[in-house]
Amino acid sequence: MSVTALVCPKCGAPVRVTAAGRSISVVCGNCASTLDAATPELRLLAEGAAALSVPEIPLGTRGTLAGVEWEAIGYLERSADGDGWREYLLFNPWEGYAWLVDSGSFAFGAAILAEPETIERTARIGNQLWQGKRRYDAQVDLALGEFYWRVAVGETVAVAEYMLGSETLSMERGSEGVSWTLLTPQDPGVVETAFGIAPRMPADPPVPGLTSLWPQMLVVATIAFLALTLVDAVFQSSDPVEVAQLEVPINGTVVSQSAGPIDLPRGRNYVVIRAVPVEGQLDNEWLDLDYTLVNRRSQASYPVSAVAERYRGVDADGPWTEGVERPQVSMAAVPGGRYDLIVEATGQRWQSQYRPDTDQPDRKRLVVMLETGGTDASFYWLAALLLFLWPIILLIMNGDKPEQEDEW
Amino acid sequence: MVRHRAVRLFAGWCAIFVLAYWISAYFGWSPFADGPQSGGGGVYAGGPRHK
Known part of the structure; x- marks a missing residue:
C-alpha cells in the first residue's frame, strides 16, 4: 500500500493517508480536524469539534478476513435514535473499501455495486428477495482517519435495512448519493483474532424467542394427541x-x-x-x-x-x-x-x-x-388440553408481541 | 425437527401425559372417577344380593 505521511495544517500532527489518490477526506487523529485528502497540503475543511475517542482497532492495523488483508483506515461513531455503534472503513489496494461494523458483535460489510431492485418493502438481487426490516436516520457522531467521501460530524443519512437469513442488506441515502452494503455477521473471535484486539466475551447464543416455537410445539402436541387417541382406542370400553x-x-x-x-x-x-x-x-x-x-x-x-x-x-x-x-x-x-x-x-x-x-x-x-x-373421557380431554396448553399460550403471546425492530 | 431445548422439554411434557394416560387406562384408573367411594374394598354387610 502507498502510504503518504503529511502534516495537519491545523495542529501540525502527522497525518497518515493510506489510500492516497482515492481518499477524499481525512480526519486528524490529534485535533479531529477534517482535511481535504485530495489536496497535497491537506487543506483544512472543518476544524475538529468532537471529543476524540480511541478506536478499539487502532487505525493502521491490518487484519485478514476471508483471505483478504484489510487495513483499518477510517473510524466512525454513528447513532440513530440514541443507539450508537462503530464502523471501521477497511481498505485493500486490490479489493478497494469494505466496512467492519461493530454493534457489540462484528459484521463485515461489502459494497454492492449493482443497485438492487426495490419493490415496496422488498429488495431483489437476482433471485434473492430481501425483506425490509428497519428504516432510520443515522448520523455521524465522530470521525477519525480517511474516507472516500467528505465526511462531517453531524452528517445524516437515511438507512433502510433488508434481511435475508442472518445477512443484512443496508441502503444508505445521503448527500453523496445511494450506496448499498451487504453486512455479514462474523463469528465470535474472528475479527478480534484478525486485528489482534482483546477477545470479547462471547455473546449468548441467539435464543429464538420462546413464543416463536409454538409451531414446533403444536406439531409435537399433535403427535402426542394422536398417541393419546391410539391409547384410547386400544382400551375401548365394552358396549353398554x-x-x-x-x-x-x-x-x-x-x-x-x-x-x-x-x-x-x-x-x-x-x-x-x-x-x-x-x-x-x-x-x-x-x-x-x-x-x-x-x-x-x-x-x-x-x-x-x-x-x-x-x-x-x-x-x-x-x-x-x-x-x-x-x-x-x-x-x-x-x-x-x-x-x-x-x-x-x-x-x-x-x-x-x-x-x-x-x-x-x-x-x-x-x-x-x-x-x-x-377410559375416562374427562381424563382424556384434560390430557389433550394439557398437551395443547403451551402451544396455545405461546401462540397467543406471539400474537400479542409487537414485531420487534420492525420499524419500516 | 426437535432441536430447541424448550421443544425437547415440551416433548417430554407431552410424553408424560401420554404415558400417564396409558398407565391409567391399563390399570382402569382415573383421577375423575366417582368411586369406589368410602367403604370401597370392604366386605358387603347387608341387603339383598344375587346368590
Missing part, C-alpha cells in the same frame, strides 16, 4: 349392557335389586354405570341411587352413588328446568373378577309452589346400564 330394571315408587320407599353376574376381565377395571329413567321424564322428582359392586368370591364391595333428578318451574324470568335425569357414575381400578351389582333406589318428589301434573305416575321405571374396560 342393560343389567337391571327397577320400578321406583316416588314415596321414599327403598327399592333394591341385584344384577349379575358381571365379569370384569382385566386386572383393574374402569366401570361406568348409567341410570336411564324410561316411560316419562322425572317431573320435580329425584331418585337416590346407591350402587354396590360385590365380588362373588371375596365379598369385597365397591360402592358409588348417583342422583337422577329433574326439576322445573316458573319464576319471574319464565319457565326453568334443571337437573341431570340420566346420571352416569364411574368406578376406577375395580379388581377383576365376577361381581353382582346391587342397586338401591329411593324416589322423592320435590315440594314446591309448582303443582305437578296430577296424571304423573307415582312410580318411575329405571334401566341401569353398565360398561367396562374403557
